Amino acid sequence: MEQIPILQLGHFLLVTIQVELHDELAMTLQDDLTTKLAKTGARGVLIDISALEIVDSFIGRALAQIAGISRVMDATTVLTGMRPAVAITLVELGVTLAGIKTALNVDKGMRLLRESLDEPGEAPSAA
Amino acid sequence: MEQIPILQLGHFLLVTIQVELHDELAMTLQDDLTTKLAKTGARGVLIDISALEIVDSFIGRALAQIAGISRVMDATTVLTGMRPAVAITLVELGVTLAGIKTALNVDKGMRLLRESLDEPGEAPSAA
Numbered sequence: 001m002e003q004i005p006i007l008q009l010g011h012f013l014l015v016t017i018q019v020e021l022h023d024e025l026a027m028t029l030q031d032d033l034t035t036k037l038a039k040t041g042a043r044g045v046l047i048d049i050s051a052l053e054i055v056d057s058f059i060g061r062a063l064a065q066i067a068g069i070s071r072v073m074d075a076t077t078v079l080t081g082m083r084p085a086v087a088i089t090l091v092e093l094g095v096t097l098a099g100i101k102t103a104l105n106v107d108k109g110m111r112l113l114r115e116s117l118d119e120p121g122e123a124p125s126a127a
Numbered sequence: 128m129e130q131i132p133i134l135q136l137g138h139f140l141l142v143t144i145q146v147e148l149h150d151e152l153a154m155t156l157q158d159d160l161t162t163k164l165a166k167t168g169a170r171g172v173l174i175d176i177s178a179l180e181i182v183d184s185f186i187g188r189a190l191a192q193i194a195g196i197s198r199v200m201d202a203t204t205v206l207t208g209m210r211p212a213v214a215i216t217l218v219e220l221g222v223t224l225a226g227i228k229t230a231l232n233v234d235k236g237m238r239l240l241r242e243s244l245d246e247p248g249e250a251p252s253a254a
Contacts, residue, residue: 005178051132
C-alpha cells in the first residue's frame with residue numbers, strides 16, 4: 001500500500017505523512033495531489049509530518065516541490081507538526097523550506113489557511 | 128516510527144491509518160487515543176482507512192474496540208474511506224462493525240460527527 005492518502009476537508013486537502021518519503025512515493029504523492037487539486041479545486045494543502053522523526057534534505061526538497069506545484073495550482077501549502085529535532089536538523093542541513101508556511105499543529109494550520117484565503121479579498125469581506 | 132499520529136481538528140480527532148494495524152500498533156493507538164481524548168476532551172473520533180487495501184477480522188475487532196473505548200469516554204467514532212473490496216471482505220468475515228458509524232469520506236464523516244453532537248441538545252440550539 002505504497003500510497004499516501006489525501007483527505008478532503010472542506011476547501012482543503014490534508015496529507016498525513018507517516019512513512020519515510022522515498023523517491024517513488026514522493027512522485028506518487030505529487031501526482032495524486034495535483035490530480036486531487038485539479039478535481040476538487042481545493043485552495044489549501046495541509047501536510048502533517050508529526051509522525052516523522054527524521055526529515056532529510058531529500059524529503060525537504062520533495063515537500064518544497066509539492067508546495068511549489070500547489071502554488072501554481074492556486075493552493076497554499078502549510079506544513080504542520082514538525083518535531084523540534086526535525087526543525088533543528090533541517091536548518092543544520094540548510095533546508096529553509098522557503099515558500100512553505102508552517103504551523104505547530106493541524107488546528108493552527110487550518111486557521112492559517114482560512115486566514116490566507118480571506119486576505120486577498122476574494123469574497124465580499126472587506127473590512 | 129511505529130506510531131499512528133492523532134490529529135486534532137477542532138472538537139474532533141483524526142486518525143489516518145496507512146500501515147497494517149498489527150497487534151502492538153493497535154494497542155499503542157488505543158493508548159494514545161485515550162490519552163488524547165482525556166487531554167483534549169474531544170467529542171468525536173474520525174478514523175480514515177482509505178489507504179488500507181486489506182482489513183482482516185483482527186483489524187475489524189481493533190477498530191470496534193477503539194470505538195467502544197471512545198464511547199465510554201464520551202466520543203463518537205466514525206470510520207471513513209472504506210474501500211468497496213474491504214467492505215465486502217468484512218461482511219464475508221462476519222465483522223459487522225456494530226456501534227461504529229461509517230461515512231464515505233472524511234468530509235461526510237465530519238458532518239456526521241457535527242450532527243451527532245447537535246442532536247442530543249447540548250447547546251442552546253433547539254429548533
